[in-house]
Amino acid sequence: MSTTSSISEEAKGPQVAVPHPVHKSEEIVVDLTGKQAVVKVSSISASTSQSDVSSSEKGEMWQGFEDDELPAKTQGHYLRNLRFQMMTLYRRLFGIVFCVNLGVFIWYAVKGANAEQLGRVVIGNLFTAILMRQEYVINAFFTVACLAPRSWPLWIRRILARVYSIGGIHSGTGVGGTIWLILFVGRGTREVIKKEKTSVATLTVSYAILVLLVAMVIFAYPKFRVRHHDAFEMIHRFAGWTAVALVWAQVILLVNDYKSPDETLGHAVAQSPPFWLTLILTISIILPWARLRKVPVRSEVLSEHCVRLYFDYVNTQPGHFTRMSIDPLCEWHSFATIAEPGKKGYSAVVSRAGDWTKQQIGNPPDKIWIRGIPCYGVVRVTPLFRRVVMVATGSGIGPIAPVVFAKKTEIQLLWTAPTVRQTFGDKLVDSLLEAAPGSVIYDTRQHGRPDLVKLTYRMVQAFNAEAVVIISNQPLTEKVVYGMMSRGIPAFGAIWDS
Numbered sequence: 001m002s003t004t005s006s007i008s009e010e011a012k013g014p015q016v017a018v019p020h021p022v023h024k025s026e027e028i029v030v031d032l033t034g035k036q037a038v039v040k041v042s043s044i045s046a047s048t049s050q051s052d053v054s055s056s057e058k059g060e061m062w063q064g065f066e067d068d069e070l071p072a073k074t075q076g077h078y079l080r081n082l083r084f085q086m087m088t089l090y091r092r093l094f095g096i097v098f099c100v101n102l103g104v105f106i107w108y109a110v111k112g113a114n115a116e117q118l119g120r121v122v123i124g125n126l127f128t129a130i131l132m133r134q135e136y137v138i139n140a141f142f143t144v145a146c147l148a149p150r151s152w153p154l155w156i157r158r159i160l161a162r163v164y165s166i167g168g169i170h171s172g173t174g175v176g177g178t179i180w181l182i183l184f185v186g187r188g189t190r191e192v193i194k195k196e197k198t199s200v201a202t203l204t205v206s207y208a209i210l211v212l213l214v215a216m217v218i219f220a221y222p223k224f225r226v227r228h229h230d231a232f233e234m235i236h237r238f239a240g241w242t243a244v245a246l247v248w249a250q251v252i253l254l255v256n257d258y259k260s261p262d263e264t265l266g267h268a269v270a271q272s273p274p275f276w277l278t279l280i281l282t283i284s285i286i287l288p289w290a291r292l293r294k295v296p297v298r299s300e301v302l303s304e305h306c307v308r309l310y311f312d313y314v315n316t317q318p319g320h321f322t323r324m325s326i327d328p329l330c331e332w333h334s335f336a337t338i339a340e341p342g343k344k345g346y347s348a349v350v351s352r353a354g355d356w357t358k359q360q361i362g363n364p365p366d367k368i369w370i371r372g373i374p375c376y377g378v379v380r381v382t383p384l385f386r387r388v389v390m391v392a393t394g395s396g397i398g399p400i401a402p403v404v405f406a407k408k409t410e411i412q413l414l415w416t417a418p419t420v421r422q423t424f425g426d427k428l429v430d431s432l433l434e435a436a437p438g439s440v441i442y443d444t445r446q447h448g449r450p451d452l453v454k455l456t457y458r459m460v461q462a463f464n465a466e467a468v469v470i471i472s473n474q475p476l477t478e479k480v481v482y483g484m485m486s487r488g489i490p491a492f493g494a495i496w497d498s
Contacts, residue, residue, distance in 0.1 A: 065458045066451060073486040084485045085478075090168040090495055097172030101125070101180070115191055115198045116258045118184040119250070123274040125177030126247070130281045132170035135288060135375045141166055142319070142376040150386050154466060158490040161381035161467070167497035171220070178213040185210055202253040205246050212243040226474075226496065230331050244282060251278050288372030292328060299364030302425040305352045306395070307361045309335075312345030313370070318402040319380025322348070325369040331356065336399035336471075337374055340431070341406065349424070351395035378469070378494050383408045385466040385490075389459045391452065391480060393417060396471035401428070403469075404435045411436050412463040414456060418445035452476060453483035460489055467491065 073080060087095075104121060131137050145163035148156065185206050191198035216239050219225070225232045251274045252265075259268035269275050298310040309324075316322070316337040323332045333356060335348040350360050379399045382388050387410045392400045394417045404411055413436045420441055421429055433439055440459065442450055456468060468491040470480050477493035484491035 065455050068454050068458055070454060070457055070483075071487055074488050075486075080486050084482050088495070089162045089165040090497060093165060093168030094172040094175075097169055097176055101176040105180075105183075113187070114258075115184060115188045115202075116254060118180060118187055119254050120274055122177055122180045122184055123247070123251070123277050125173040125180060127277040127281045129170050129173040129177060130284055132166055132173070134284045135372050137284075138166070139373075139376050142380050146380060146384055148384060150384065154490070157384045158467070161384050161490065161492055163381065164378045164492075165495065167495070171497065174213075174220075175217055178210075178217050181206065181210050181213060197257045199253060199257050202250060202257055205250045205253060209243050209246045209250060212239045212246070215239055216243075222496070233331060241285070244278075244285060247278055248282075251275055291373060292369065292371050294367050295370050297365055297368050299360075299366070300425075301361060301364060302349075302428075303423045304361065306423050306425075307350050307364055308347050308425070308428070309350060309360075309364075309368070310345065310347045311370075314346075314374065315339065315344060316346040316374045316402075317376075317380075318406045318408070319376045319378075319382070319399070320346075320374035320402075321377050321399070322374050323371045324348075325371070326356075326359075326365065328369045328371065332371065333357075336377065336379075337402065338398060339402045339405070346402075349395050349398040349401075349428070351423075353395075378492055379403050379471065381492060382411075382467075382469055385409060387463060387465045388412070389414060389456060389463055389465045389468045391415075391456055391468060391470040391472070393452075393472040393476060397424070397428070397432070399471045400469070401432060404432055407435060412459055412465065413439035414442070414459055415439065416442040416444050416450060416452065419443065452480055456480055456484065457487070457489075460484070465489075469493070 075083070101121075108117065108121075141163050145160040148160050150157070185203070188198040188203045188206055190196075192200055192203050216236055219228075219232050219235045251272065252269065255268050255272050255275070256265055259265065293313070295311060295313045300308045300310065302308055316339045318339065320337045320339070321334050322337055323334050325332045335350060337346040337348060339346045350357050352358055352361055377399060379390075382390070382403050389412045390400045390403065391414045393415075397415055397417070400413070400415075404413055413432065415432070417423060420443060429441070433441075440455075442455075444450075456470075459465070460468060468480070468484050468489060470477050470491065470493040472480070472493070474494075474496055481491040481493045
């Protein structure tokens with residue numbers, strides 16, 4: 001069905017699209033200004049009575065939301081800012097890792113530690129950092145966290161739903177491993193000068209690893225990562241691969257430096273914990289690339305701003321995303337998978353957001369590179385709650401759509417975007433309206449940008465929702481999440497940690 005264009009010129013409010021109870025592809029568009037209820041019905045059959053239209057009109061509850069007064073935020077100003085902005089769970093996990101490393105450092109400082117002992121701590125940190133980015137490990141964390149039944153207290157489920165913050169462990173151990181390597185290099189330099197066990201070869205390799213890790217930490221700084229993501233990705237990948245190769249050399253050389261004279265190198269290596277940790281972390285890095293493949297893709301250009309890609313090489317679950325590329329060694333892009341119950345494969349919505357997405361829309365591919373396995377993201381936590389308001393802006397509908405289709409929990413959908421039907425197509429819009437009756441679809445091109453915190457809060461209260469899940473850009477996500485959390489409503493959104 002084409003985009004509804006029959007709203008009267010005096011309508012200034014957002015749209016609520018409600019599927020008609022008889023004809024699933026038909027909708028009622030209702031003015032939300034609170035000044036008047038202008039109802040225009042698109043293609044409702046002549047047999048439908050006016051009473052049917054009135055009974056299906058659910059948009060009136062949203063009228064005048066801009067005049068709502070939000071309740072006062074809970075807790076004091078400094079406490080809530082510390083809790084919900086400065087000390088997010090991601091940063092708290094980073095802090096816990098830092099404190100654990102500090103405790104080990106104090107212990108080693110008191111008892112004294114040689115280069116071999118320091119090397120073990122370095123490898124332990126790097127091992128943990130890499131595993132926290134491994135797809136199987138991430139999926140395992142999400143699966144275990146989401147096993148909690150909805151009968152559990154809300155405070156427990158809201159903590160488990162923060163499982164996507166495990167990236168704090170990755171960054172914490174990555175920085176920790178780099179700091180420990182600085183200590184290792186300092187100790188190794190002293191041993192070389194004093195002609196103790198550490199060899200010049202071991203020290204040389206260690207300095208090279210240190211240069212690579214410091215470069216990775218610097219370029220992973222959030223502001224640089226956001227502004228120069230392609231450069232960050234290239235440095236992280238190639239510097240990381242080089243560092244891992246050098247770590248292998250360092251482990252073997254260090255084992256050789258510290259083994260007893262009557263012990264063979266092979267036996268000493270087999271008895272060395274760093275060797276096995278390095279083996280596991282190497283396999284962890286290789287696994288996604290071992291599943292690299294070029295798969296067929298069917299493209300459906302929805303508009304000059306959007307294309308929908310269809311795949312059938314694997315089935316996915318709500319909350320999954322996959323990585324796609326045209327040039328697999330240079331850049332990768334993550335997109336949420338849209339799985340529809342009973343249909344094989346999945347689709348992904350690609351909206352114009354840069355040169356790469358512009359290329360896919362203007363010249364849709366018939367094959368594309370896929371790496372690794374489908375991996376879970378933040379919307380996976382939705383089924384932990386009984387009733388959820390899901391908020392999407394623009395192409396943020398991609399991650400949310402499969403959760404709506406799955407119907408594993410009661411959902412109220414709020415989707416704001418410019419010219420929704422022209423941009424994303426009738427098929428996607430109609431299927432969402434069918435799966436989530438009463439969804440609020442707000443056309444920002446016609447009505448301007450809404451106060452999303454106010455509108456979300458009203459929907460939470462009216463729907464009696466336990467939580468909010470939002471997929472949007474970073475500033476808006478952080479604003480809505482803070483706006484809800486500071487008023488006692490659990491809210492979850494992406495944290496841009498990769």
